Amino acid sequence: MDNIIRVYDRNMKKLAHLENACAIGYELPLNELWTAHFTLPADDPKNIYCQPFYFVEIYDGSERVELFRIMPSTLTRNTQGEITYCCEHVLATLLDDVLFKYHQTGGIGVGTTTVLRYILDRQIEKRWQLGVCEFDRRFEYKWENENLLAASFSVPQCFNEDYMWEFDTT
Secondary structure, eight states, rough: OOOOOEEEEETTOOOEEEOOOEEEEEEEESSSSSEEEEEEEEGGGGGGGGGOOOOEEEEEEEEEEEEEOOOOOOOOOOOOOHEEEEEGGGGGGGGOOOOEEEEEEBTTTTTTHHHHHHHHOOOOOOOOOOOOOOOEEEEEEEEEEEEEEHHHGGGGGGGGSSSOOOOOOO
């Protein structure tokens, strides 16, 4: 199986299979937001499905890389008649929601799992839920007008052990 990309709308309705996609690339840095990109010929009729904030599922051969969303401001046309789409991992949907005003949680009797649930409970559209959290620290956290992704990523920054964010987008 070649590299393939499937496009989904914002409701995860499958729209297209981009068989002409080329120059597919991705970066998966540890504990950071992953990115991807792909190119389509400008005259490919399936460009109409590559709308900002639509989702793309990228495969590298038979292995599923991950689910990403197309970014609006990074569309690039080149002189060869191609359009390049830049994408960010769907974890970036947590950027869409904000902890407005001042929030404080954690501390004595309140562990890491409770803190992460506190953050995820503030999603307007419930896309993410907490699975297994292998840490049980009692740090206190404070945020003011912070997006949910930044708040989530701030939680393990004070840990004295290595950690790795894992997620299941299947």
